[in-house]
Amino acid sequence: MKNHKRTTIYDIAKKLNLNASSVSRALNNDSNISEVTKKLILDTARELNYKQNSLASNLRRGHNRTIGVIVPHINQNFFANVIAGIEEVTYKKGYSLIICQSNESYEREVDCVNTLINQHVNCIVISVSADFKEDTHLKSIVEHGIKLIQFDRVADNLDTYKVVNNxxxxxxxxxxxxxxxxxxxxxxxxxxxxxxxxxxxxxxxxxxxxxxxxxxxxxxxxxxxxxxxxxxxxxxxxxxxxxxxxxxxxxxxxxxxxxxxxxxxxxxxxxxxxxxxxxxxxxxxxxxxxxxxxxxxxHSITMGQTIANLYFDEAGSGTESLGNKVINIQPExxxxxxxxxxxx
Incomplete structure (x- = not known):
């Protein structure tokens, strides 16, 4: 089978006899690049089937439109519906989700948190595992400047946004x-x-x-x-x-x-x-x-929607809410x- 190498900005630069930094700036709509050169670079990028690395691009710009979600089990109706509710809101906002499963293991939960921190996500949403021991890894999320929203199963003593049932x-x-x-x-x-x-x-x-x-x-x-x-x-x-x-x-x-x-x-x-x-x-x-x-x-879908809206309306605004950080969803x-x- 033929190996199709991923096209990079260096391939575009080589074809057009330009330097890679000019190609990068054009792809990011830099105002210092002329419109003629931008069009040439964009046309060549399409011709070579170039796919921009959104993570790298976002990191260069200082933001990453990604939210990480950690749940005990992806295949349980409750958690699947919460994820669906979150995604319904985040998709409309142009955000992506990274879903992780702790499988009720504290050690695996810690690994999931570290993975998402290393992915530079904007926010981590978590329902802790049955094996939950202590909250050092959750505090680490906040220490890295990442918003933290807990739901359903939460660490009571940690002062973060929480979306829970009564x-x-x-x-x-x-x-x-x-x-x-x-x-x-x-x-x-x-x-x-x-x-x-x-x-x-x-x-x-x-x-x-x-x-x-x-x-x-x-x-x-x-x-x-x-x-x-x-x-x-x-x-x-x-x-x-x-x-x-x-x-x-x-x-x-x-x-x-x-x-x-x-x-x-x-x-x-x-x-x-x-x-x-x-x-x-x-x-x-x-x-x-x-x-x-x-x-x-x-009301798990509503819970997911509430979590996402909480991020965009309050946590995502860059300011802390003056109101109650705990939102209750009334079960039926x-x-x-x-x-x-x-x-x-």
């Missing part, structure tokens, strides 16, 4: 809904408590029990059950209790709720008659399971058949 309120509404449907022993599948979102969701669960005068039963709270497999294992454990739960709130994710439903189906436990199930995040599959799973929609409880005990 997780506590959403969880309280979900558990209150199940109580009103007649469920009395509601179990909680909780995520890693080093992450703000899972602490908030647990607080909402506890607040709902307190509001309705229901005692907290420690054996009904299962730690770190935040994947489909861990959700399934937690369900087996809960259903083996002398007094098993009659509902399970998978506050970690819909994947965990799917694990609950899978075990209930295998054990021939009717849902929602004998066991109610509620997930979190409104993944696409929750509408088509049997029964469809009650969940909480985090989506009630489906898996918790509709009263309508069976």
């Amino acid at each position: 997780n506590e309120q959403a969880s309280m509404e979900a558990v209150s809904h199940m109580i009103k449907e007649g469920y009395k022993r509601i179990a909680l599948l909780e995520g890693p408590q080093n992450l703000n979102i899972f602490r908030q969701r647990k607080s909402g669960y506890l607040a709902a029990l307190k509001k309705h005068g229901i005692a907290v039963i420690p054996e009904l709270i299962i730690e770190n059950a935040w994947t489909k497999e861990l959700g399934a294992a937690a369900t087996r454990k809960l259903l083996s209790l002398t007094q098993p739960p009659d509902a399970i709130f998978a506050s970690t994710s819909d994947f965990s709720a799917l694990g609950v439903l899978e075990i209930a189906t295998k054990m021939n436990i009717p849902v929602p008659e004998t066991l109610g199930i509620c997930g979190y995040s409104n993944e696409a599959f929750t509408e088509i399971t049997s029964p469809a799973i009650t969940t909480i929609d985090q 409880l989506i009630i489906r058949k898996s918790t509709s005990k009263c309508n069976v």
Whole structure:
């Protein structure tokens, strides 16, 4: 196969018997280059199929129209939709995105941050990994003069722009809904408590029990059950209790709720008659399971749009906002058949 060498400014300069600096200035519309020479150089560039290195060009001009995004998982509906929301806004502004995936690894997250810093991006948007330990790498972003916007999973103690959900309120509404449907022993599948979102969701669960005068039963709270497999294992454990739960709130994710439903189906436990199930995040599959799973929609596309607009309206302006740096997106409880005990 023939190797097609990338055309450079030196190729253009050689063909026109000019120096490379003149070609570079013409391609960057330098006013010191005559219009006749500019046209000649641009025509030759098109003829040789020259593609300008936008990163190098932007760095020379002192700016780079690129935003880096770091998420735990690209293939989860929530994070994919956040990215789509960001891109919808940035594309119209002529900005590009660089997407990185931490895969829930703190070390990989640090590598992603360093890569984006070295790419001289204008802004880094991040939702931290489940393995998050400390925020030195996030402080490094700010120290390099790069705007930092955290979303969903954030480092609470770091004073940056944050776009988050009201997780506590959403969880309280979900558990209150199940109580009103007649469920009395509601179990909680909780995520890693080093992450703000899972602490908030647990607080909402506890607040709902307190509001309705229901005692907290420690054996009904299962730690770190935040994947489909861990959700399934937690369900087996809960259903083996002398007094098993009659509902399970998978506050970690819909994947965990799917694990609950899978075990209930295998054990021939009717849902929602004998066991109610509620997930979190409104993944696409929750509408088509049997029964469809009650969940909480985090309005992820809106969150992404809000993040991008925050950068352009405030962070990108070169000045710090005088207002609140934390923007809350109100989640929405989506009630489906898996918790509709009263309508069976």
